[in-house]
Amino acid sequence: MKNNWINRFALLLATIFLGKLIFSSEINLLIHPRYFWLVYFACGTLFLTLVFGENSQVKSRRDLYLSSLLALFALFGLLVDFKPLSSQAAGERSDFVETGLNVDISRMKRFSSFSANTLERDIKDWVSIFAMNPEPQKYENMKIRVQGFYLPNSKGAAAIARYTLNCCAADAQIISISLKEKLNLPADTWLEIEGVLTEIEINGERSIGISVTDFQEIEPLSNPYITYVQKTESFDLKTV
Amino acid sequence: MIFQLPTALNNFFIIFYSIIVEGMPFILIGSLLSGIMEYFVSPESFDKFMPKKKVSKLTVAAMLGNLMPVCECGNIPFARRLIKKRVEPYIALTFLLAAPVLNPIVIASTVAAFPNDPTILFLRLSFTFLVATGTGFMISKLTSKQVLSSHFAEQEACNNPLHSHSHNQSCESGHCAHKKKVSWPRLLSLVRTEFFEMTGIFLFGATIAASIQMFIPKSFVFGFNQFEWLAILAMMLLAFIVSICSNVDAFFALAYSQVFPMSSILAFLVFGPMIDIKAVLMMRTIFNWKTILLIALYAGVFTFLLCYAYFLWI
Numbered sequence: 444m445k446n447n448w449i450n451r452f453a454l455l456l457a458t459i460f461l462g463k464l465i466f467s468s469e470i471n472l473l474i475h476p477r478y479f480w481l482v483y484f485a486c487g488t489l490f491l492t493l494v495f496g497e498n499s500q501v502k503s504r505r506d507l508y509l510s511s512l513l514a515l516f517a518l519f520g521l522l523v524d525f526k527p528l529s530s531q532a533a534g535e536r537s538d539f540v541e542t543g544l545n546v547d548i549s550r551m552k553r554f555s556s557f558s559a560n561t562l563e564r565d566i567k568d569w570v571s572i573f574a575m576n577p578e579p580q581k582y583e584n585m586k587i588r589v590q591g592f593y594l595p596n597s598k599g600a601a602a603i604a605r606y607t608l609n610c611c612a613a614d615a616q617i618i619s620i621s622l623k624e625k626l627n628l629p630a631d632t633w634l635e636i637e638g639v640l641t642e643i644e645i646n647g648e649r650s651i652g653i654s655v656t657d658f659q660e661i662e663p664l665s666n667p668y669i670t671y672v673q674k675t676e677s678f679d680l681k682t683v
Numbered sequence: 684m685i686f687q688l689p690t691a692l693n694n695f696f697i698i699f700y701s702i703i704v705e706g707m708p709f710i711l712i713g714s715l716l717s718g719i720m721e722y723f724v725s726p727e728s729f730d731k732f733m734p735k736k737k738v739s740k741l742t743v744a745a746m747l748g749n750l751m752p753v754c755e756c757g758n759i760p761f762a763r764r765l766i767k768k769r770v771e772p773y774i775a776l777t778f779l780l781a782a783p784v785l786n787p788i789v790i791a792s793t794v795a796a797f798p799n800d801p802t803i804l805f806l807r808l809s810f811t812f813l814v815a816t817g818t819g820f821m822i823s824k825l826t827s828k829q830v831l832s833s834h835f836a837e838q839e840a841c842n843n844p845l846h847s848h849s850h851n852q853s854c855e856s857g858h859c860a861h862k863k864k865v866s867w868p869r870l871l872s873l874v875r876t877e878f879f880e881m882t883g884i885f886l887f888g889a890t891i892a893a894s895i896q897m898f899i900p901k902s903f904v905f906g907f908n909q910f911e912w913l914a915i916l917a918m919m920l921l922a923f924i925v926s927i928c929s930n931v932d933a934f935f936a937l938a939y940s941q942v943f944p945m946s947s948i949l950a951f952l953v954f955g956p957m958i959d960i961k962a963v964l965m966m967r968t969i970f971n972w973k974t975i976l977l978i979a980l981y982a983g984v985f986t987f988l989l990c991y992a993y994f995l996w997i
Contacts, residue, residue, distance in 0.1 A: 454875065464704065473701040481708035488711050492878070496871035505834070509883025516886055520700060522685040525693065532694040532897075610931035612701035613896060631690075 447498055453510045454493045456517035461486035469525050471666040474611040527667035528606055528615055529631045530594050562588045566605050567669045570618045579642035579651045587620075587640055587653055590661065593632045594619055599646045601625040603636055603653070608668040615668065621645060621652040633663045691897075699893035705928060706756040706885055706961070713757030714877035717764040718870045726769040733774070737823065741816040744774045748782025754928040755783045755962045756885065760877045763969055767838065772830050775969070777819030780982065783929035783956035784811040793952070796933035797940075803949065810953045810989045818981040822974065830974040832967060884968055888961030892926040895960070911994045914947035915987055922955030929956035946994035954986040 461482055464470040470482060564572075566589050573582075591603040597619050604619035623643050628634070636658045643652035688696060734740055751761055762775040783789065785808060797803040822830060907917035918939070927935050936951045958979050966975050 450875065450879065453879070461704075470704070472697060473704050478705060482704060485708040485711050488715070488874075489878075492871045492875040495868055496875050497866075497868040498872070506879065509879050512883050512886055513879060516703070523696065524685075524687045525697060525700070526687065526690075528694055528697050529690045531690050532698075609934040610928055611705040612697045613705075613893070613925065614927055614931070614935050 449507060449510045449514065451493060453514035453517065454489055456514050456521065458486060458489040458493060460517040460520045461489065463521055468665050471668070472525050472527055472612065475608050475670050476666070477670070478610070527592075527663055528612055530592060530604065530617075531630070532615070561585050565589060565669070566591055566603065566618060566620060567607065569620055573620075573651055577651070579640075579649055582640040582651055583642065585640045586637075588635065588637045589620065589653075590633070590635045590664065591619070592663075592667075593626060593628050593630060593634055595625065595628075595630050597621065600643065600650075600652065603634060606668045608670050612668075618669070621650060623652045623654045626655070626658065628660075633661050634658050635661050695893055695897050698896055699889055702889040702892060702926065702961070703882075703886065706754075706889070707882060709753045709757035709928075710760065710881045710885060711874070711878055712753050713751075713760035714874045714881065716751065716757075717760040717877050718873040720761070720764050720768065721873055722870060724768065729765075729768055729770055733770070737820070738816075740771075740774055741777050741819050744777035744819065745781035745785060745812050745815050747778045748784070748786040751782055752786035752788045754930050755779070755956060755959075756881070756928075756965065758782045759962075759965045759968065760881055763835070763877070766831070766835070766969065771823070772827050772970070773819045773823035773825075776822055776978065777815050779966070780818055780957045780978075781811055781815035784808065784953070785815075789929050789933075789956075792930055793933040796937045803945070803952070806949055806993060807952045810949065810986065811956070813989060814953060814957065814982055814985040817985050818978055821981050822978065825974070830970055832969060832971045835969050880968060881965060884964050885961055888926070888964035891964075892924065892960045895924050911944055911946060912987075912991060914943050915950045915990050915994075918943060918947040918951040919954045919983060919986065922951045923959050925955070926959040926961045927955065932956065944994065945997075946990045949993060950986055950990040953990070954982065957982050957986075 464473065465479075465482060465486065470479060474482070564587070569587065569589065589603055591605045594602040594604045594617075597604065597617075598621075600621040601624070602619035602621045604617050606615040606617055608615055621643060622636075623641060626634075636653060636655055638653040638655040638657070640651055641654045643650055645652075687693070732743075734743060748758075751758060758779055762779045765775040765778065766772055790804065790808070793804045793807055828836065907913045918936075921939075922932075925935070932955055933952060936948050939951070940948050963975055963979065966978070970978070
């Protein structure tokens with residue numbers, strides 16, 4: 444078989460596709476920043492094999508199919524405008540908020556410190572603090588300002604949420620903070636919410652929620668997922 | 684960009700592409716090392732390097748991962764090259780099963796995820812070693828002809844000294860990459876060939892993994908944590924479905940450690956890097972389906988027994 448052009452074509456498309464991910468920042472939607480260098484490496488290596496690799500023929504029909512498949516994969520990836528994982532994915536996959544909490548709490552205990560200014564804390568900080576001390580009265584009237592997407596119904600209450608990532612979107616898990624009142628917004632609208640923490644009741648149980656004083660719609664963040672970066676400072680509960 | 688996808692499809696493709704983009708560099712690293720081995724390591728050097736006794740061979744194979752600290756996607760091209768270098772398939776298999784865990788990167792990530800529990804690390808490494816060598820030992824009872832896929836056996840035949848067509852002529856089936864003097868263009872071409880073969884199969888694996896993730900919620904396994912034996916099986920099933928890279932699976936497992944008993948977390952950490960959807964499909968480029976079924980069965984049974992024994996012991 445003389446269809447060696449398909450090999451080069453597939454390789455060219457795959458290289459351009461990885462380049463597109465890097466330059467359009469869509470790579471943020473797929474994998475953890477810790478692994479970006481792997482994609483840079485892959486893009487460079489594919490380019491080298493494309494330019495400097497010896498011409499090789501597609502040797503069998505099977506090879507032809509595999510090359511075509513790679514070309515199709517890359518072409519589709521080039522044409523699609525990817526959006527961040529939506530809350531629907533959380534519903535479909537039923538990712539439990541509690542599982543995210545556990546990841547957080549374990550890590551936060553070791554690596555992070557929280558700002559004394561409560562307005563500077565993000566969802567991850569708050570969720571970790573709540574996991575360590577879930578008593579709602581402890582946080583009564585604390586000011587809060589967080590960004591995330593709107594979840595109309597998360598375990599019985601509206602919430603503001605973000606996905607957390609360890610490796611890639613396949614392991615994304617959702618963390619959220621409940622809202623005292625529902626907002627008149629469609630699911631997945633990106634928001635910045637300001638308010639105060641207060642005790643709320645969800646399904647008959649005491650919980651912590653945000654009493655919203657102000658909110659505004661924002662563009663999805665360029666890195667919509669919460670990714671962990673190790674810090675060396677130690678956690679101090681006194682700042683809570 | 685030309686078009687946007689409906690929400691559900693976008694979610695599916697985000698997961699699908701994330702698996703591919705994460706795995707593709709590892710396949711390339713594996714293909715690169717495989718190509719380098721083709722040119723710089725002769726079959727005879729393996730014969731010298733490998734011990735003669737089967738138990739020692741299995742031990743060395745299980746430890747080879749320390750030279751190849753990548754996940755299962757990267758190990759398969761390397762394992763294919765090992766067999767092409769006349770290493771017995773069961774040795775390559777033992778390497779394939781053990782290397783995703785018995786390597787410095789995975790050891791470091793397990794320590795980072797479970798810093799206060801050195802038992803987890805110790806048991807993960809020990810159980811992986813035992814399951815990999817045990818499965819390798821069981822598969823060693825079969826001949827190469829019985830375990831290799833017909834396509835791969837045909838390729839491997841080229842490296843057999845009894846393979847007898849003239850190296851000045853092209854092989855009729857076109858599967859030979861006849862060795863000439865080392866040249867970078869040829870090496871890169873070899874990397875490309877290996878990469879195409881692996882990535883094509885990987886795409887199928889990622890499609891199935893992403894589909895199952897969308898349709899079978901992870902919370903499905905939460906219903907099975909009442910009984911220890913059921914929890915172990917559930918976490919093995921989760922590991923099979925999620926197909927997460929072994930370099931980071933400890934962090935993923937950590938999220939379940941409050942809900943599931945430690946024996947089942949161990950089962951996830953031991954079984955997942957060996958047998959998952961994408962790995963099984965990629966193994967198909969080496970082994971036939973019957974052998975893959977046997978490998979999954981042995982690895983599954985050994986993992987289950989070891990983890991259940993741990994539960995009974997604590």
